[in-house]
Each structure stands twice: as C-alpha cells, then as structure tokens.
Amino acid sequence: MPFVTAKDGCNLFYKDWGEGTPVVLIHGWPLSADMWESQAVFLAAQGLRVISYDRRGFGRSDQPWTGYDYDTFADDLATVMDKLDLNDAVLIGFSMGGGEVARYLGRHGAARVAKAALISAITPYMLETDDNPGGVSQTVFDGMVAGIEKDRAQFFVDFAPSFYGNTLLDKKASEGLLQWTLMMAMQASPKATTDCVRAFSETDFRKDLEGATIPVLLIHGKDDKTVPIDASARKAVKLLKNARLIEYEGQAHGLTATAAEKVNQDLIAFITG
Numbered sequence: 001m002p003f004v005t006a007k008d009g010c011n012l013f014y015k016d017w018g019e020g021t022p023v024v025l026i027h028g029w030p031l032s033a034d035m036w037e038s039q040a041v042f043l044a045a046q047g048l049r050v051i052s053y054d055r056r057g058f059g060r061s062d063q064p065w066t067g068y069d070y071d072t073f074a075d076d077l078a079t080v081m082d083k084l085d086l087n088d089a090v091l092i093g094f095s096m097g098g099g100e101v102a103r104y105l106g107r108h109g110a111a112r113v114a115k116a117a118l119i120s121a122i123t124p125y126m127l128e129t130d131d132n133p134g135g136v137s138q139t140v141f142d143g144m145v146a147g148i149e150k151d152r153a154q155f156f157v158d159f160a161p162s163f164y165g166n167t168l169l170d171k172k173a174s175e176g177l178l179q180w181t182l183m184m185a186m187q188a189s190p191k192a193t194t195d196c197v198r199a200f201s202e203t204d205f206r207k208d209l210e211g212a213t214i215p216v217l218l219i220h221g222k223d224d225k226t227v228p229i230d231a232s233a234r235k236a237v238k239l240l241k242n243a244r245l246i247e248y249e250g251q252a253h254g255l256t257a258t259a260a261e262k263v264n265q266d267l268i269a270f271i272t273g
Contacts, residue, residue: 004083013060014053018044022086025052028095030185032059038260057192068195070203074103092117096200106208117217123205141201156185165252172258209239216243217270221251
C-alpha cells in the first residue's frame with residue numbers, strides 16, 4: 001500500500017487515481033478516505049488526478065498516541081502535497097476535513113492550491129463562546145466524548161442515522177451504508193476518535209478563512225444536525241473573500257453519500273469552470 005511519511009514519522013496511507021489536475025480529498029470524522037468512493041471514482045473518470053488519504057489515527061494510517069490537532073493535520077496535508085509534488089491542486093474537505101483545508105491555507109499558503117471546496121464543513125468555529133454566539137454548546141461535545149468512551153461501537157450505531165438524515169419515514173441511508181460507516185469508524189484509534197472531537201469543536205478557523213483569497217465552494221445541507229448550517233457554512237461564506245455557498249434542501253450531514261450525484265456535478269462544475 002502507498003504511504004507518505006510525516007515529519008514526526010507517522011505513515012499516512014493514500015490512494016492516487018487517474019491523471020490530470022490534482023484533486024485532494026480530506027475525509028471527515030470518524031471515517032477514512034473510503035468515504036469518498038462516489039466522488040473519487042467520478043472525478044477520476046472525468047480526467048482528474050484524485051488523491052485521498054487517511055488522516056493519522058484513522059483508516060490504514062498509523063495510530064500515534066499524540067498529534068491530533070489541526071496544526072499537525074495541516075502539516076500532514078502539506079506532506080502529502082509536497083511529497084507527491086502537487087501543483088494547482090483543488091482541496092476538498094468534508095466535515096472536520098474542512099478544518100484541514102482552512103488551516104493548511106492559513107499555515108502553508110496557497111502556492112500549490114488553485115481552488116478549495118468545503119462540504120458539510122466544521123469551519124469557521126463550532127464551539128459556542130462569548131465571541132461566537134450561535135455555536136454549539138460545550139455540553140454536546142462533552143456528551144460525545146463520554147458516549148464514545150463508554151461504548152464506542154454503540155455510540156456510532158446510534159450516531160450514523162442522524163449523520164445521514166434518516167427518519168422513520170425517510171431512509172436516506174441504506175442499512176448497508178450504515179454498516180459500512182460503522183466499519184470505517186471502528187477502524188480508527190479510540191484515542192484519535194476522542195481527541196478529534198476536541199480538535200474540531202475547539203479550533204477557531206476564522207483567521208484562516210479571512211486570509212484565503214482563492215475561489216472556495218461551500219456545500220451544506222439545510223437539515224444538517226451534526227454540523228448545523230447556521231453555525232458553519234453561513235458564517236464561513238461571509239468570512240471568505242471569494243466564495244459561493246450551495247445549500248442542499250432536505251439534506252443532512254453525510255450528503256456525499258445521500259446526494260452523491262448532485263455533489264459530483266457541483267464539484268466538477270466548480271473544478272473545471
């Protein structure tokens with residue numbers, strides 16, 4: 001399997017499909033690069049080079065005890081970019097992966113990047129604080145950590161239906177998709193899983209976004225209960241200098257799977273437009 005090695009020795013698994021303009025896919029919590037299956041196959045078939053990698057602690061990458069913070073994650077992304085010598089790339093981050101995109105741009109600049117997309121992203125700042133009204137209460141994230149530490153498998157069994165927007169009358173995610181999500185989640189390090197809850201909830205990306213000048217596409221579901229749109233995309237688009245937000249009616253958080261065809265079409269239009 002192909003790996004690149006980060007500066008602290010952590011080995012990061014990656015996939016490299018197709019040829020053409022490089023598109024780098026950064027996955028969400030608690031998943032792996034495999035969550036991008038629909039997008040990766042589609043974009044590679046459109047004549048693009050698609051690179052997706054497993055964040056440290058997740059999927060097939062190494063599981064170190066420490067390093068689950070966004071400066072390290074951004075440096076890991078820089079390792080992927082540098083070692084594969086990617087230029088004029090399009091960065092696409094889903095959920096907590098949007099934080100990698102933002103912090104990479106703030107920390108490493110856009111010399112290798114032409115465009116970026118944030119899908120269901122946690123940017124600009126999830127946590128409710130005095131200077132971030134409308135964020136998500138600390139008690140929510142404390143409850144997530146407590147649930148994971150008590151019974152990680154059952155937490156994700158309970159978490160996945162809401163992630164995709166399943167209701168009693170509308171099953172957007174199949175049973176197979178729910179089981180596959182559990183498989184990806186349980187492949188991750190338990191330490192990485194809880195540390196990342198703290199990282200994506202407590203990291204402030206507002207300055208990272210304010211400094212970005214490249215074109216940015218934001219895609220977010222109006223019914224997202226995992227990362228509410230009012231606390232994320234609707235704030236982020238106001239901070240970015242060159243951005244467009246597409247809101248998906250009736251879609252929840254995991255819309256790369258539940259609205260894959262629409263996501264694919266919006267991404268290819270943005271990348272090639």
